[in-house]
Amino acid sequence: MKPAGFLCKIDKLGRVVIPKPLRSKYALHTDDTIELFTEPDAIIIKKYAMSCTFCGNSEDLTDFKGKPVCADCLNKLKELNS
Template sequence: MPRATGMVRKMDPLGRIVLPMEMRRKMHIADKDPLEIFIDGEQIILRPYHVSCSFCDEKEDLIEFKDKKICNSCLEEMKKAAH
């Protein structure tokens, strides 16, 4: 369940908001870090973006195949399924 922070920010004419410094520090978000944007019902959710496997969300040992990231474990499973 989301926690209220008491922080309110206005959006500028280009649709931008500024995330408060204390919130960025708490979430370890540095300047120019990418953020993912999700919609959940009527909520907009931001979270730090980390590249992960397209199938299982693993973040280590990824290879790229046809613009998709795949971990070694999923790659091995695909090889077995193909035989």
């Protein structure tokens, strides 16, 4: 992983401020949702993108019983039901 050149401190509440240049570069805005992942020696921050419950695709999503489902998986569900 290539260092971005920023050092940030964690405050008493455990918060970290993501520097403005990084927020701009990765299109992170106020009230956006992010995901946190861990690796043995790293914490990864990723902008959250809703994805299909079954295949992980993030395009052409529809709500199916409260879950995001892509068009391909929705068609497969319809085939199973017929």
